[in-house]
Amino acid sequence: MFDSLASMIDSGIRVPAVKGKSVHLVVENGQGKLVAALSAISPFDWLQGTSEIKQPIKDALARSVVTVEALAVAPAARGMQLGQQLLNRAEELLRAEGCRLLIADFERSRPHLAGYYARAGFSLLPEGRAMHVGLPGGVILPRESHTDCRTSWKALATGITVQPGLMVREPSQPPAPVPGGVLVGVLPSNWATVDVQS
Template sequence: MGRKSRERAAALATRKRQAAEGITIREARPGEGETVRQLLLPVDPEHPDVFDPLSDMIDSGLVMPPDRGLCLNLVAENRDGKLVGALSAVSPFDWITGSDQLAQPFKPALARNIATIESLAVAPQARGMRLGFQLLKHAEAQLRESGCRLLIVDFEPSRSHLARYYTEAGFRLLAYGQPLHIGLLPGVILPRPSHKDHRTSWKALTEEITLEPALMTQGPDMPPVPVPGGVLVGVLAANHMATSSAT
């Protein structure tokens, strides 16, 4: 690289750093729903209506009821007041409540301990400033403060570049189609199914979560087999387990 090229690269890096220093990460406000929707459209351009409920939720100022878990919508605002990034995270309530392996008192408790990143996007003109990592860092801090212990994100083969991205952010990746297994009580393992064309990654937000080997039954007269990828233990907080058991 010649001197002029190095100077241009250094100048570009300086401009990006200065731009990043002027970024504010905060929760989305009523009236910003459509702007957030436009930011997120490139995440799933084939289904433009998928972000309509999120837009409506932001504009209405709706707060997630405690028994349905957690919901967090963050935006990145530049020094000019323009939104240049957005992140949405919510508890996988439908999966948890739809499981027949989990007693009802445990379902809202588990929902408060898990969040999935539904969408994360940065405007083209703001890329290269690691805003995605900033949004993730703020989301993790706020979710952890709210009692969340496990963060999950899924992505498709068309977005395979995200494997490296989330690995750098501290997530652990499963194989395509491999379900995530969560150990709740001794002998009780709750699988989170994954579509064969999706890849799941996860990140523990507390040191109490450990990945341990475990066996699962196959059926009558069949020997148990190891759980692929192991089982996450400690996802359900001890105080939630005690409260749910007493309910």
């Protein structure tokens, strides 16, 4: 992954400005060669693919949630804590912009990353478990991880907690407990009275 990310940055490709948040950071060595990079953006595919919530809530979530799309360190620079430094700087910048939640998915084929993200303060979801975000009015928005990935998350603001929740799976059946609970407080508290469903 590092080589493809390095090539993209070296070629001058820029991610276009979009509604939401993004942060792109690089580390160069003394010779000006890229040795580490981080790219994180709002999870637009997830949010825009959700028809159950209104656009103003999607926009608010895009400003509140950011996903680490790529974090890579060149093999020769590993062990220098560059990845952790990039994560720390990204968190600092995102907090300053009002971002409330950072998500990091990683491939199941790289299980050592579970310990890496746990040491960085992320909470890890069990393999195959969706992250459920609680919205105003009792709406629960699931975010499935990719089939080959495991999801982790980190609160960047106070008031984000995991609470028990119930979700209707089929209209004819009673609500069922959400496995692992529901992440609440992802939207700022001033969204508490807004009708979120379409």
